[in-house]
Amino acid sequence: GQNIDQPTEMTATEGAIVQINCTYQTSGFNGLFWYQQHAGEAPTFLSYNVLDGLEEKGRFSSFLSRSKGYSYLLLKELQMKDSASYLCAVRGDYKLSFGAGTTVTVRA
Amino acid sequence: DSGVTQTPKHLITATGQRVTLRCSPRSGDLSVYWYQQSLDQGLQFLIQYYNGEERAKGNILERFSAQQFPDLHSELNLSSLELGDSALYFCASSLTSASYEQYFGPGTRLTVT
Numbered sequence: 482g483q484n485i486d487q488p489t490e491m492t493a494t495e496g497a498i499v500q501i502n503c504t505y506q507t508s509g510f511n512g513l514f515w516y517q518q519h520a521g522e523a524p525t526f527l528s529y530n531v532l533d534g535l536e537e538k539g540r541f542s543s544f545l546s547r548s549k550g551y552s553y554l555l556l557k558e559l560q561m562k563d564s565a566s567y568l569c570a571v572r573g574d575y576k577l578s579f580g581a582g583t584t585v586t587v588r589a
Numbered sequence: 590d591s592g593v594t595q596t597p598k599h600l601i602t603a604t605g606q607r608v609t610l611r612c613s614p615r616s617g618d619l620s621v622y623w624y625q626q627s628l629d630q631g632l633q634f635l636i637q638y639y640n641g642e643e644r645a646k647g648n649i650l651e652r653f654s655a656q657q658f659p660d661l662h663s664e665l666n667l668s669s670l671e672l673g674d675s676a677l678y679f680c681a682s683s684l685t686s687a688s689y690e691q692y693f694g695p696g697t698r699l700t701v702t
Contacts, residue, residue, distance in 0.1 A: 512689055523591065523679060523693035524632070531689075568632060576645050577622070577691065579632040 483507045485580035487569050492586045493559055501554045501583045503569035514570040515543050515554045518582065524568060528554070559587045592616065593694035595680050601700045607668040610697045614661055614682030620644070621663040622683075622691060623655055627676035638663055639686040670701045 484506040493499040505513070512531040516524035530536055530545035530552060542555040556563055566582040592615035602608055614621050623635040625648075634647035638657035649655075652670075657663040667674060677698050681691040 514689070521677075523695050525591075525693070526690050529689045570632075572689070574645060576634050576637070576647055578634065581631040 483571050483573060483578035485569055485571055485578060487580045487583045490584045492588060495559055495561060495587055495589050497559050499556045499559060499585060501567050503552045503580060505550050505571045507571050507573050509573035510547065511572040513545055513552050516568040516570060518566045518568060561587050563587050591692040591694065593680060593682050593692050595694040595697050597697060599698050601702065602670060603702055604670055604672060606670050607666065610665040610678050612663045612680030612694060615692055618682035618684050619661065620683045620686045621657055622681040623665050624679040624681065625676045626679060644686050672701050675699055675701045
C-alpha cells in the first residue's frame with residue numbers, strides 16, 4: 482500500500498513563495514501527482530512527475546526524488562486565489578492514493 | 590469545467606436507504622474512477638472501470654457497488670446507508686486506464702441523516 486505524508490497547513494504572504502513537501506512509501510510507483518482543491522470543489526490537476534527532477538509549469542513547479550520517496554510543490558508569486566488545499570498523490574498500478582492535503586492560506 | 594458530469598449535486602437521505610450516483614465521463618474517455626472524500630478520511634479511491642470492466646478496487650465497502658455501461662457512463666450504488674457514509678463522492682475520468690491525468694467531476698454531496 483501507500484503511506485503519504487504532507488504538512489496539514491501553511492500560511493504565506495501574497496507575492497511570496499511556498500514549498501509544500503510530500504514524502505511517501507509505496508509498494509509500487511507509477512508517478513506522483515499534485516492536485517489543487519478549493520473548498521467544496523473538485524480537485525484539479527497541477528503536475529505529474531514520474532522521473533527524478535524538476536517540472537516547471539508557470540508559477541508552479543514540482544520536484545521528485547524517487548530514491549528518497551520525496552516530492553515538493555513550489556508555488557511562486559503567490560496570489561490570493563492560490564488559497565486552497567494541495568493534494569499529493571501517488572499512483573501504484575492503477576490506483577491513485579492521496580495524502581490528506583495541505584491547506585495553504587495566502588494573506589495580503 | 591472538466592467535462593465530467595455528475596448527478597445529483599446534492600442528496601439527502603436516511604440511514605438504511607439506498608442511493609445511486611451517476612457519472613458521465615469526458616467525451617472520448619474510457620476509464621472512470623470513483624472517490625469518496627470525507628472530512629476525517631481525505632480523498633479515498635473506491636473503484637475504477639475501463640471500457641465497461643472493473644480494473645482496480647480500493648477501499649470500497651461491500652455495501653457499495655458500481656458499474657460502467659456500454660455508453661461509458663457509470664453508476665455508484667450505495668446501500669444500507671450509515672451516518673458515516675456522508676461525504677463528497679467524486680467521479681473522475683481519463684482517456685485510458687494508464688493515462689496519468691484524471692479529470693474530476695463536480696461531485697455529489699451525500700448527507701445521511
